[in-house]
Amino acid sequence: DxxxxxxxxxxxxxxxxxxxxxxxxxLNHDAMYWYRQDPGQGLRLIYYSQIVNDFQKGDIAExxxxxxxxxxSFPLTVTSAQKNPTxxxxxxxxxxxxxxxxxxxxxxxx
Amino acid sequence: AQSVSQHNHHVILSxxxxxxxxxxxxxxxxxxxxxxxxxxxxxLQLLLKYFSGDPLVKGIKGFEAEFIKSKFSFNLRKPxxxxxxxxxYFCAVNAGNYGGSQGNLIFGKxxxxxxxx
Numbered sequence: 001d002x003x004x005x006x007x008x009x010x011x012x013x014x015x016x017x018x019x020x021x022x023x024x025x026x027l028n029h030d031a032m033y034w035y036r037q038d039p040g041q042g043l044r045l046i047y048y049s050q051i052v053n054d055f056q057k058g059d060i061a062e063x064x065x066x067x068x069x070x071x072x073s074f075p076l077t078v079t080s081a082q083k084n085p086t087x088x089x090x091x092x093x094x095x096x097x098x099x100x101x102x103x104x105x106x107x108x109x110x
Numbered sequence: 111a112q113s114v115s116q117h118n119h120h121v122i123l124s125x126x127x128x129x130x131x132x133x134x135x136x137x138x139x140x141x142x143x144x145x146x147x148x149x150x151x152x153x154l155q156l157l158l159k160y161f162s163g164d165p166l167v168k169g170i171k172g173f174e175a176e177f178i179k180s181k182f183s184f185n186l187r188k189p190x191x192x193x194x195x196x197x198x199y200f201c202a203v204n205a206g207n208y209g210g211s212q213g214n215l216i217f218g219k220x221x222x223x224x225x226x227x
Contacts, residue, residue, distance in 0.1 A: 011226040033214070042200060042219035043154075058214070083150065090154065097142045097161065097204050099215055 003027065004102035008090050011107045013085075021076045021105045023091030031094040032074040036060060036087045037104070043090065049074055078107060085109045114203050117219035123191050123209045124226045131186040131221050133175075133201030143184040144215065147177055149197045156201070160184065171195070183184040193227045 004025045013019045024034065031050050035043040045058030049068040063082025068074050078085045088106050092099040117132035135141065145157040158169025165177040175186045201218040208213060 023127060035217075040219055042116075043116075043202075043215075043217040045214060091153075098127075098156060100156075100209065101146075103153050 003019075003091055004100060006089075006102040006105050008047060008105060009103065011105055013107070013109050015109055016080045017109075018077055018079050019085075019107065019109075021078065021089055021091075021107065023074045023076065025072055025091075025100075025102075026091045027093055027095065027100065028071070029093035029095050029100075030071065032068070033092040033099065034058070034064075034066065034074070034076045035090045035092065037103065038087050038088055046076065046089075078087060078109075112203065112216050114201055114216050114218040116199075116201055116221050118221045119219070120222045120224070122224045122226065124195055126190045127225075129186070129188040129191045129223070131194070131199055131201075131223070133184045133186065133218060134182050135184070135201075135203045136182065137203065137218075138182075143175070143177060144202040144204070145184070145186050145198050146200045146202060146217075147174070148200070148220075154200070156194065157186070191223070191225050193225045196223060196225045198222050 007022045033047040037043050044060050045096045046064050047066040049055040052071050055068050056068050065077045086109050090104045091102040115134045143160040146154050147157045148211045158167050160167045160177045168174045173188050177184050196208045200220045202215045203220045
């Protein structure tokens with residue numbers, strides 16, 4: 001089955017630790033995205049990548065980092081510099097103008 | 111900057127009631143418009159989209175939306191809701207390369223729909 005996988009579904013970390021969220025797609029899409037979803041805030045763009053080895057900051061990139069070494073993978077690192085990291089994180093890939101979303105990872109930092 | 115406004119944060123309806131969720135966007139040029147739905151515990155999925163042509167767009171599960179260019183609106187409608195329509199609904203706009211966005215989607219803040227059986 002083609003699709004986007006994000007793992008794990010739930011992630012718990014202590015404050016001050018970096019954590020990396022996984023996103024893999026087998027749709028052969030060039031573009032991939034990371035969003036953060038908070039209650040009442042909708043989806044806000046963290047980083048995006050239009051092609052392998054290239055990525056751009058989105059609207060709320062501070063405290064996050066990404067890499068895009070392979071077409072199918074776009075991991076997101078939430079660093080200790082992110083002041084409010086507890087959130088639901090969604091990964092997406094794009095074909096044409098339509099984005100396809102993964103199931104999300106709920107990160108809780110205490 | 112571009113923005114998308116969804117007027118209602120939470121809508122509560124009884125089954126068989128009609129639904130209309132408002133969506134307005136701020137960009138004046140050519141846009142692609144989307145409604146996404148997130149059912150409890152499920153992926154965000156596309157409900158319907160408008161690129162060009164007939165401004166009345168039909169989507170999955172009996173939903174439709176009307177693009178009114180003069181009002182910068184793309185409201186979502188369903189004549190008769192079901193309990194299974196309980197979900198969060200997001201309007202999104204893709205305004206091409208406006209402002210260097212490279213065709214990224216701008217999302218509204220979402221509307222939670224609760225349908226009482």
